[in-house]
Amino acid sequence: MLTNSEVVSILSHFPKFEDTWLGLSYAPHMPKHMVKETREVIAIARKFNEEVANPLALKLDRLTHKDPDYLPWELVEEANRWGLYTMWIPKIFGGHGYNMPSMSCFSEEVASVCVGIMNVIGVHYLAVAGLTASGNIRLAKKILREVVEGEKSGKPCVLALATTEPGAGTDVEEVDLVDKGKVTCQAKRVKGGFIVNGTKVFISMGHVSSWTVLYAYEDTKHPSETTIGFIVKTGTKGFSFGSHENKMGQRVCPASVLIFEDCFIPDDQVLFSSALVKKFTNKPARDISQRYCDYVVSATRPGVCAFGIGVARGAFETALHYASTTSVNGRLLINQEWAQCMLAEMHKNVILGRLAYTEANNANSHRGLYRLLQSKPVYYYLKAMPRFWFDKVISPMLNWEITARVMGKLLFDMPKPEDQRCCSGWASVAKITGTDLGVKNCQMAIEIMGQKGLRQDAGVEKMLRDIKLLQIYEGTNQLNRLNAFKCLIAPQVPQAQVFEE
């Protein structure tokens, strides 16, 4: 009916086929084994819920209200015993190497019981994304191998990521804003490394982490071009913790103040800088920062969607149980039509959100950060080869200059801007969707459950407190809407400008 070139031409109009039906485009490229692997991951999550998260969720929330100084050391040890801090570390770094999208499914499951506990696990992978997306394979290997060692020795090595500053939250999430903002965390070049001064706030898991991925700026007037990523060990001279915050929800996961006072960080702990990346590409420094930022948020925001949808599901399941066991006027709520419709609506929200994170992950798998690891040859190669092969043969190769060069090219030079926008835009769409629907479902649950829902021991009030955070971190939902506009809509409208009003 239409020629091939007609189809191509018609589908290149907004919304373009490639940017829209992502799952359909990715499906033929997906290694089939990922399904089996994902099933296993979900089963592990359910077992973890039954044995760990369920018994602890409300108990720990209560405990943190009694003792606001509580830190989740035992929980971290338990998660470490379960292997949760290495599950999604690629095999080349010694981890279990489960496929990255499966982490969203895991997150949904655990968050359906307690998103605070999921955060205690998940924030570590925000830092893992910061490490691996930097392209600095040598340093990523060094740190991630320590995480693996931590699992073996039973002494957890957990990572945090620090970008937010007291005066710059939204601004440090967006390269277009950061130069207008007031960043203060400064890295001054000295012989052999940098001296860092400044404060970071709201850093999840700060107090309990062993290493922090830290962002500072050589020139605080031009941060977009002078961003430097470091990896800094807890206990380093000049690096200390302030208080941790007294939050409304997700109280089991601390949010810490990090203080850097003349903290010396040697050159070999510089994870990312435009100077490092410049060796592999001649793109402007600002674009390099934007690409790095996009890689990290493209990987982590679909995860936040999964967190939100987990909570949405928890609220749905709690309301469902209540409606199935409570009678009003002699009739079970579950048999009253209004309740059936509300429950169906809540269930629909869960399904919608799940689709959103799945599509955002499809974008990463097909056109973004996961593309290489999830291409069939690489995926099956990594599956097939025994661990000693990676430990003894591949691992030393990660220190080679040529490896750094290849990674640098692959991550920062070759990818197309439209792929970057697609992944970042979809990640924002997913993040907004999952977290907004999460809030909606919690509100509906609390309305259905009336006074029962108000009690902490009934579970849903905690969900309502917990979920609100998800609309704020990883970029507020306002910032994510603007990013979705910038990435998915503005490119079609030549006169559109973002952050310029």
Place this chain on the structure above:
Amino acid sequence: MLTSYSNDLKPITDLAQSFAARELVGKTGKHDRYPFGEFYDHVLDKAHEVGFLGAILPESLGGIGGGIAALCEILLHICEADASPGGIIFTQAFSQKIMLAAGAQDLAQSIFPGASSAKDLLVAFPAYTNPAQTDSLPLAQSAGSDYNLTGRLELLVLGNLARQAIIPARSGIGPSYSFFLVNLDDQNVEKSEPVFTLGLHACPAVDVTFSGVRARLIGEENTGRHYFEEISPEMNAAAAAMNAGILRGAFNEALAYSQKREQGGRPIVNWSEIGMMLASISVKADVAAMCVHQSCLELEQKKSGYEPRVSAAALHIAELSCDATSDGIQILGGYGYMKDYAQEKRYRDARMVQALLGTVPFKKLDIIRQATNTNPNNV
């Protein structure tokens, strides 16, 4: 805020505002620590001293005889700063109204005029319950001139503070119920620790179990529903006033913060998306205040069909408040999520206030029941 309603309210407004400024502003975080921190007895005593615990009680019973508009005005201003003491005032008014609606002047006389302290005056009440929609109420058995109550009741508000409580219970089969006055110090009353709830921490509630406790009937037997429905419009207006206050507080704090906080090189209020969010909270706060004002007029004039209209106002304002308090946090970003600011508490309290007088869906269905005069079992 309701001063245009009547100049008589001016002294009440001033009193409520100065009370909020002196006792509440800047201290909400500390007060909210309860039950894990101290209870603010001194605030309760002050509320008693200035007469807030008897706002709607006639002067002959030791109250200030202020009427519903006065109660709403007090609640608006108190809840703007902190809704927890508002919850106490609300619950106390609820108990008093039930007694008055049931014509139990003698009981009221025995409690209120002589009370020397706030705690003597308090009468606990399950303010989140509509007893008609609760299938499992305690049972009442006749025992001479009094009754014996057996069973369990959840979230008895002020149950750990008050010496007495009004308890709905059933004495026969079928949905009818009656209200009873119970001495909470009785050895046959077992009270839980204060229940850890979403919000209104400093307006505590407990679960109670009665095992044959002596109880005095309030008004007529099996007439509880009638009394409850008679006073519901006024209590709905009071709940609406609480959420209107919360809304006003959320707006004020968000506006002030957005003028101070800079991102992207300018105060965030100058980003039009933040302007839009603020406008939306402002619209909600203004509409809420107008609804409360109109509800008070409706309650005074009692024109046909006023009851569901006031209920509609309460439902609508609660919805607005639940939405707006979420945006109230959002405008403060990460800081809004922390207990150092009052926004997170407003987000929690708004939902507590929404649940006063029963479950939202049933309150909605009740409006249609009233409009069609149908049996509740059919709706």
